[in-house]
Amino acid sequence: MRLHRPYLSATAVLVVSALGITTYHHLAEGDSHAARVRATSTEQAAEEPVPASAAPSATVQSRPQLPTRLPGLGPKTLARVPAAARQVVVVTGAGKKSSSSQVVLWRRVDGGWRRGEVWAAHNGYAGWTDKHYVGDLHSPIGVFGLTDAGGRLADPGTRLPYHRSGAFSVSGTGFEGEPLAGSFDYVIALNYNRQPGTSPMDGTKPLGEGRGGGIWIHVDHGGPTHACISLSKTHMKELLRTLDPADHPVAVLGDAASLAR
Template identity: 25%
Template structure:
């Protein structure tokens, strides 16, 4: 009898596992804030030491969040860090909830892209010089107060910046030393310097899907702990 009861308990627990997973609310429904729009991108890592995870894009339909697609994601070579206290040059991806100001790329915009899309030229740079008035901004032609050693020439990353979305981290009111040039872009050879990256086809799909009128946001975080994605 004891053996049968024990076996029954094991079978019951096995049956409950998949049911619990299936009935769990979708990730956006468990988040503290999704930005108020009807589109959302989540980039979730196991913990702050992880350099890989999952990126998922979601639609809000009839009051419910529905997954529109997903792809494996890559993060900074040194993992993730709380966005509010992150330091520049640490090769960490900032956590938080961010707007997506505009898209850009070396390649033409994928057919159906609704976002404002800036084409990269030979004169396109992203200034990361803390002393420059153009800090954390795209510039066409490097300004005198932005040193080339403290800036990123966008054409130097032809694979990664074939297509990209600017992430609004430290963007609206830049804090010097917090970080600059954080994007959602195409995978390179490995982990990023602090951005989030996905395979090329996934990036094209995201650009065709994203609708600025629906105010999409990007949420970056971990499964649990102080940087849990559900806290943002």
Template identity: 30%
Template sequence: MRRLLVTASVLLALAGSLAARPAGPPPLPERLADTGGGTQLITAQAPRADSTTGTLTWWDRRGGGWVAAGSAPARFGANGLTEGATRVQGTNTTPTGLYDLPYAFGIEAAAPGTRHPYRRVGEGSWWCQDNLSRSYNRWVEPRPADCRPEEAEHLVGYSTQYARALVIGFNYHRPVRGRGAGIFLHVDGKGATAGCVSVPAAAMNRVLRWADPARRPHIAIGTASGRTAITRY
């Protein structure tokens, strides 16, 4: 009997200890101001605004909560991150904010299981970044005369980075001239990006297999705290 009483006392003490232990923070998506209204979300978080590395995590909404489906190391702009609403083109900064993912593209064929609309890159594929062009911040094929080649990316020339990618809807639906063009989630190159978010090739393939346009995935980009905190978006 004494042994049973001692055992019961130990169990009660453990239960009390566990109950007193503070709960951990809720999953990151639950701390964001907005997640885009869908049931899939990508978060790209850097420690500080001047960081060039951080973490990309992709999430599913299940049973009223968010569950991480995968994560990978991420790279950001060579000059860090900046508020997307006031970003200036050519600054090599990654725009913070919440954006949709209009479509995927790549030099290679779509990864098996890809459900996003997927455009295959060819010799005539360009992304126009010319502020004077009617095609500003758009895929063009062929390149129109009003989009100067020195103000556009010849997509096929980035065989590593654009092997497979997702378009990030920054400044895309209603482009503001001078704010920036051609912001993608793509495969890592040799170092920091010119403003995109990049991940290892294996992670890019996993994201493309995971992303389901019917579930309205978005990407939230930001920092752990401060004016560009990811929780603001």
């Protein structure tokens, strides 16, 4: 009896890999069943969800890195900022002879410095000087403590000692004809040639009368000052409410080039 060899027909099997690559395998009919099983298993594996433990974890966005030193200040200026200061008001003039400046309150947090808003300000009519004298119309360059406040209006909620008095009054007009009334509604004394821990109105001048004094941060009247720094009333109130004696606040004043030294 003659045995007939089974006829093996070629069968095309479509295989979809887990990587999404489609291939065709031409197999003999005797192998087609196993191929179909393998193909089905591959398709099922591709459709099954990946266990949560095996899925790549979402990238956690880290907080922005805070600068470890105050931007814009050079080594000479930084050396004058007390190590205990955790609030630093930086007043940066637009130029050595400019009466326009910007104010930023920096706060030390998490080992770095966090910047506050940038506020427009005015400074002395003639700009900036390394050695201020009475009547020179320059604001002094340097680092000065902020320990005392006051004003014609009631305390807006500051932690600094606040002296309210009607003596904080001014009249007349500024260098550009603008009215000065209300400029001393709120003031913060800069500890330049004064006795810290006293009212901003105190006239004590350790460096002598010729070196000037009574230099404050006060309400802006819309033009240059004699030597003070001026901010809008809104920003003055915000600054007063933010400054905290426990953080040993100081002000750093000067034109950008001088502060970068």
